[in-house]
Amino acid sequence: MRRGPKWIRRALVCLVITSILVLAALWVKVRLGMTSVNPFVAETDTLMREDKSPDGRYTSKLLYRYNMAITYGFYHIGIQSNTSDESDPDVIEVADEGLSAQVWKDSRTLIVTYDATKNKHPLDDTEFVKKPNAWGPIRIEYVPKIKK
Numbered sequence: 001m002r003r004g005p006k007w008i009r010r011a012l013v014c015l016v017i018t019s020i021l022v023l024a025a026l027w028v029k030v031r032l033g034m035t036s037v038n039p040f041v042a043e044t045d046t047l048m049r050e051d052k053s054p055d056g057r058y059t060s061k062l063l064y065r066y067n068m069a070i071t072y073g074f075y076h077i078g079i080q081s082n083t084s085d086e087s088d089p090d091v092i093e094v095a096d097e098g099l100s101a102q103v104w105k106d107s108r109t110l111i112v113t114y115d116a117t118k119n120k121h122p123l124d125d126t127e128f129v130k131k132p133n134a135w136g137p138i139r140i141e142y143v144p145k146i147k148k
Helices: 006-032
Strands: 043-052 058-067 073-079 090-094 099-106 109-115 128-130 140-147
Touching: 043 099, 058 099, 073 099, 073 109
Parallel strands: 109 140
Antiparallel strands: 043 058, 058 073, 073 090, 090 128, 099 109
């Protein structure tokens, strides 16, 4: 029985090891529900509060998105239609601990309350990345609240 060149055996060993690593990474991704295997971009949403509109056609969610490798996160609000699949339900993103509540005023108006307090460090202040006034037929109103 004759053995092949050493480079063929080494290539096969590398292929097997790479396959095992890829399968392990995919398993971790599926098991943890991550959007990426790279821990520096892997983000996870935690549901803080969920409310349905008075007519039941829409659901608003207050979510906290955090990075699994770095200790930062931000609140954001998502609105979803309960009658159809809407693309990209995220409507607002805020830095740090900015958003405090979302409440339906009526079937087509969502009130978003945010912290308007000026803190000692500017990274702790509410900073809107997006601040849309509407999402489809839903009007969004922003109400500042000063914490004491």
